[in-house]
Amino acid sequence: MGDGITGYLLEQRASFREAPLSDVDSLVFSTIAYFNFEAGELGNTVPSELVPLPVAVCGIAHHNLYGDIWLERMGGDEFLSALLASPRFMDVKVGYYVNEVSNHFEKQFSAVSFFLPTDEVYVAYRGTDNTIAGWKEDFNLTHTRELPSHVSARSYLEDIADLGASRLFVGGHSKGGNLAEYAVLTCRENTFAKVARVFNHDGPGFVFPPSERIDSAEYVAKLDKTVPGSSVFGMLMETRDRIRIVQSSGVLFLQHASTHWAVEDGSFVELANLSPEAEIVTNVLNSWKDLYDNDKRELFIDAVFEVLWAADADTWSEFSQHPAETARAIAEATIKLPPDMRATIVSMIGDIAPILASEVTKRVHF
DSSP states (O other), X not given: OOOHHHHHHHXXXXXXXXXXXXXXHHHHHHHHTTSOGGGSGGGXXXXXXXXXXXXXHTTOOHHHHHOSSGGGTTTHHHHHHHHHHOGGGTTOEEEXXXXXXXXXXXXXXXXXXXXXXTSEEEEEEOOOOSBHHHHHHHHHTTTOSSOHHHHHHHHHHHHHHTTOOXXXXXXXXXXXXXXXXXXXXXXXXHHHHHEEEEEEESOOOOSSOSOGGGGSHHHHHHEEEEEETTOSGGGTTOOOSOEEEEOBSSOGGGGGSGGGBOEETTEEOEESSOOHHHHHHHHHHHHHHHTSOHHHHHHHHHHHHHHHHTTXXXXXXXXXXXXXXXXXXXXXXXXXXXXXXXXXXXXXXXXXXXXXXXXXXXXXXX
16 A cells, blocks of 8 residues: 555655656645635735745644545645645645635535646646535536536636646546536637646546537546545546546545545556445446436435525534534424425435345345
């Protein structure tokens, strides 16, 4: 098992002038995109003012820098220490940070740009955070052609392209990877021409192709999609074959965390296949999704989140702070649901069982 991106930061001494940006660098930048930069120097500057990366993250209490996301519990402190000690990232500047969350518009969008000393820019989109609005937007991917964050991602990329950098790298982890792909697939031709590579690190695919560009040889050559061995998120709504599988030290769903991905000698440690349990879960979820049309999927998701919103919480942390009150609010909201919503939830959850039984039977020999 490799040391992961934290070990890579400690071992890679070459500057970006000496060694070009790699897929591991992309995962590092995609992980940094989870930082709450507004808590530090970037919160006191205009978006267009570029700040050295070490300055942008120094002096921020760790719980403010990470927020309440997985990074705080899965090696965030070690990752940050290695980042600040890395000569490779010392010359990187950061700017154009945006962070937008709206319950009303069911939107969670954040992006930041890293300016390399090579006149190249890495545009990073944040994955899903701890907000319930962010998770709702994720589920909306199953029935919506274009999310509010998709629109923002495309606009953001085009704005950065207009700044004049020679080449662009675009990427993200989790939903951030999906946003990166969407932005590159739907941006103007002159912006697309500047994109050297697009990285999707365990982000979902698409129910609807964002554009015809997705099947073009030029786009396929630019795309680098990686998923961990027990990937679920990255294989949802994914039908493409050119995906690299990376070894991860996490257990089951925890393999999704970027700090668990294995790196050796500056490269990901790759696997030949997904784990059997990942294939079962993703096939069950994708098959279950395909049973219903868009309207039915939308009704189901809206019903589930209408119940969750009843807890009057904006984040999952708030949701879990008062379990008794939360449970009471959810029970009351469920009772108040219109009959068609209640029936849809019961029916669609019930349909999972036979699909799961079929997938297990295919792969488990009794």
